[in-house]
Amino acid sequence: MFMKDSPEYTDQSWQTKLDSSCQEIMNTARANPEHVVLISGPTASGKSSLALCVAQALNGVILSADSMQIYRGFDIGTAKASHEEQRLISHFMIDIVDPDQGYSVAKFAADARNVLAEKANEGRTVIVCGGTGQYIQALLDGIVYASHAKDAKLRSEITAQAEGEGLTKLWQEIVRLDPDTAKIMEPTDSRRIIRFHELYRLTGKTRSEIDLESRSQKNQFKFLPFYLDPGKSYLNSKIAARVFQMIEDGLIDETSALLAKYPDTSLQPFYGIGYREVIGYLNGDYSYEEMAERIVIHTRQYAKRQRTWFRPRNDLIRI
């Protein structure tokens, strides 16, 4: 219990660690050619550069598992690989949809598996790299999402019902229909409660049943899942530096340009950290300094959530 946190790293010592990890991963990958290398970790842990290193060493390609890099035009704020990097190493699952199109884990899982299968056929090494817990989970756990896509009409019906009769009623339904799910779902979690009912009305099945089915197939891919975590205090200082760099690199201009093209700020990618704070600043909600400060805080909170997400997994090779 006394060594709960990772040891403190400096930029130098962490970089050294990453360099040696690149070698290790490369060797492990060579010894297990039927496995897909996966590199995950919280923001600013250095996973992208590590993935680049490994990809270069193995002449592989990178598959991004990042829910924001999916969107075209959102580059600086999502720390997307640069053009040069992308020229050097092919990247997949980046820039695959326009900001006004929706995306989802299910789509990601399907799209990513297509890429994985295709590259396997070509005999090309793939390095999966990203920090979106849900996306990583889908891949590692071989979750197959059945075709219960969101049904906008049904969803708005249920939402209206929640507003009318109250969320509590919908919640009590869940308690009755699916006590297991009720146990892990909060009675205030309107988003998940609505989705439960959407699924139920669509399929006649409960969340538990659907979740079970989605895990019933054997995972078609085997992974070597590496996980980077330099520790909280390293991350915190790295994040601050990174945020200021992003702003300097033109985050505000990028956001303005995107807003000019897509004025609807309720689009999903505009809720990405960095973008929403810049929008607030542009709206005059707060000062430039406060904008920067908020981005730093929100990014740190995000990193914390990522660490929480991955902490319980015991299948990760932790670096």
Place this chain on the structure above:
RNA sequence: GGGGGAAUACCCAAGUGGCCAAAGGGGGCAGACUGUAAAUCUGUUGUCACCGACUUCGGUGGUUCAAAUCCACCUUCCCCCA
């Protein structure tokens, strides 16, 4: 120099005699997560010997059975007049 206002927990901010260890928000800490996931949701946040006790609401001293709340003085800050 004169007049007015403000000082509340890590920060912002409610609270104007008892129901106040003190609303709410932020931040911190912890957790959850299966088609929005960089999203969303939850718990916790004075101290301790923690179902009870103790110490808090700028400071000191009063009034009162009882004060963050009333009075006096002091300190600091802001505003207006000069």
